[in-house]
Amino acid sequence: MSRLTESLVELIRRTSAEIPDDVQSAILRGLEQEKEGTIAKSALEIIERNIDLAKRKSQPICQDTGSILFYVDCPVGLNQVEFEQEARDAVKEATRLGYLRQNSVDSITGKNDGTNLGPGSPNLHFHQHASDEIAVRLVLKGGGCENVGAQFSLPNTPLKANRDLDGCRKVILEAVHQAQGKGCGPGILGVCIGGDRASGYEFSKREFLRKLDDRNPDSKLDELEQDILSTANELGIGPMGFGGKTTLLGVKIGAANRVPASYFVSVSYMCWAFRRHGATLASDGEITGWLY
Amino acid sequence: MTHNLSSPISEEAVRKLKVGDQVLISGVVFTGRDAVHKYLHEGGTLPDGVNLDGGILYHCGPVVLKDDNGDWQVTAAGPTTSIREEPYQGDIMKQFGIRGVIGKGGMADKTLAACQEHGAVYLHAIGGAAQVLAECITRVRDVHMLEEFGSPEAVWELEVQDFPAVVTMDSHGGSLHKDVHAQSGDALAKRR
Numbered sequence: 001m002s003r004l005t006e007s008l009v010e011l012i013r014r015t016s017a018e019i020p021d022d023v024q025s026a027i028l029r030g031l032e033q034e035k036e037g038t039i040a041k042s043a044l045e046i047i048e049r050n051i052d053l054a055k056r057k058s059q060p061i062c063q064d065t066g067s068i069l070f071y072v073d074c075p076v077g078l079n080q081v082e083f084e085q086e087a088r089d090a091v092k093e094a095t096r097l098g099y100l101r102q103n104s105v106d107s108i109t110g111k112n113d114g115t116n117l118g119p120g121s122p123n124l125h126f127h128q129h130a131s132d133e134i135a136v137r138l139v140l141k142g143g144g145c146e147n148v149g150a151q152f153s154l155p156n157t158p159l160k161a162n163r164d165l166d167g168c169r170k171v172i173l174e175a176v177h178q179a180q181g182k183g184c185g186p187g188i189l190g191v192c193i194g195g196d197r198a199s200g201y202e203f204s205k206r207e208f209l210r211k212l213d214d215r216n217p218d219s220k221l222d223e224l225e226q227d228i229l230s231t232a233n234e235l236g237i238g239p240m241g242f243g244g245k246t247t248l249l250g251v252k253i254g255a256a257n258r259v260p261a262s263y264f265v266s267v268s269y270m271c272w273a274f275r276r277h278g279a280t281l282a283s284d285g286e287i288t289g290w291l292y
Numbered sequence: 293m294t295h296n297l298s299s300p301i302s303e304e305a306v307r308k309l310k311v312g313d314q315v316l317i318s319g320v321v322f323t324g325r326d327a328v329h330k331y332l333h334e335g336g337t338l339p340d341g342v343n344l345d346g347g348i349l350y351h352c353g354p355v356v357l358k359d360d361n362g363d364w365q366v367t368a369a370g371p372t373t374s375i376r377e378e379p380y381q382g383d384i385m386k387q388f389g390i391r392g393v394i395g396k397g398g399m400a401d402k403t404l405a406a407c408q409e410h411g412a413v414y415l416h417a418i419g420g421a422a423q424v425l426a427e428c429i430t431r432v433r434d435v436h437m438l439e440e441f442g443s444p445e446a447v448w449e450l451e452v453q454d455f456p457a458v459v460t461m462d463s464h465g466g467s468l469h470k471d472v473h474a475q476s477g478d479a480l481a482k483r484r
Contacts, residue, residue: 042314043418046418046421046424046456047420047421049421049424050418050420050421050423050424053427054422057423060355060423061420061423062368062419062420062422063353063369063370064353064370098355098357098367098368101353101355101368101443101444102442102443103444105442110327112441112442112443112444112445114442114443142420143372143373144373144396144419147373147376160484173483174480177473177477177480180397180469180473181397181398181419182373182375182396182397182398183373183397184396184397184419231483234483235479235483236472236476236479237472238472240397240416240418240419241397241398241468241469242416242458242468243468243475271419272420
């Protein structure tokens with residue numbers, strides 16, 4: 001196995017088994033807020049125990065190891081064809097080792113060949129930058145939370161949502177209410193205002209690369225993020241939809257330009273088992289640092 | 293209140309359970325998710341050796357590896373979202389005599405009505421808690437339909453000990469999911 005493949009297997013292992021520090025801190029804050037003796041509290045206690053156990057045993061935090069999303073920032077001239085092949089080798093090996101579930105199904109025949117390789121799996125996004133550094137970020141996004149994502153086209157008459165930030169607020173909160181506990185809350189929202197139907201969801205997922213405790217540099221979006229986080233946590237949906245104070249752990253909102261005719265708001269929901277890590281790599285593929 | 297629940301479960305035992313009760317499940321559970329529900333609902337028969345009468349069905353697609361002795365080991369096994377089985381669950385519950393369904397996220401009116409009519413409960417496990425729940429699985433007794441459906445969709449026959457769950461839908465028409473949906477809807481209406 002090449003050094004790059006080994007590094008990518010380690011990135012997959014770490015992502016599947018170890019929750020990032022920023023997410024764990026947010027879960028702990030939620031645990032402190034829930035009332036003693038409630039099922040919300042006991043749910044978060046089990047979650048906390050699960051996080052420790054997964055790390056200790058180096059096994060998946062959640063059995064649904066999800067869609068495999070690589071985001072690669074790379075120098076001009078990196079051989080993307082080779083990199084993609086090494087990523088596929090790493091996915092196959094990580095599946096054999098049990099860091100990933102046999103999770104990829106042929107949509108037409110229904111067959112699961114157990115390799116996690118096929119059209120769209122894994123999913124790699126390359127972005128060239130003016131630096132020698134290779135930075136690889138990985139998100140493993142489970143199906144339960146993916147299924148509760150929602151895309152709205154504004155204006156939306158039943159929700160009285162117009163084409164402005166108040167309209168965005170209304171539809172984003174509607175998505176939280178529709179999701180209830182089905183996406184394994186407490187959740188994290190990645191939102192894109194604008195774009196088209198494809199890029200809207202694509203950009204909404206990129207918001208998951210931000211740390212939970214960062215602040216949006218755009219003051220209007222920052223205000224909207226804080227408002228939705230606090231309002232959602234007043235709705236009483238709680239962990240797993242059991243009722244309680246911790247419905248969301250974070251809200252991240254970005255914007256993309258749109259054509260005048262369209263105004264989409266795309267909401268991606270991430271479960272508490274927010275599996276996201278990243279590493280910087282030397283040109284020979286060796287890991288030189290961790291990003292989260 | 294915490295109850296110990298062992299399979300097979302009698303109707304009498306299941307009728308005592310109420311929304312909000314915490315349970316520790318021991319005995320045998322069978323996994324079954326999307327492919328199995330559609331198959332059974334279309335008239336498919338249960339594989340030999342699978343008896344769901346008084347039994348517990350677990351909406352779960354585990355990670356299972358073969359150890360050096362050739363034995364199956366479950367290394368991750370949390371619940372999957374149950375609402376996808378809503379079109380099928382009530383009928384399957386009644387047809388095969390299932391008394392408990394373990395899953396996450398809750399189910400809707402058709403399943404709730406079947407729970408009431410037939411005498412069954414929905415047991416909510418903690419979504420994502422794949423390690424805590426895998427530790428409660430003491431043995432893999434068998435696997436069925438592995439070839440047809442693949443590992444996550446197969447019917448795994450598992451022995452469990454003190455598997456934690458919460459009754460969120462009972463056999464008396466109670467549903468925590470319905471209550472939380474309504475209450476959070478009211479709270480949202482005030483904040484729009």
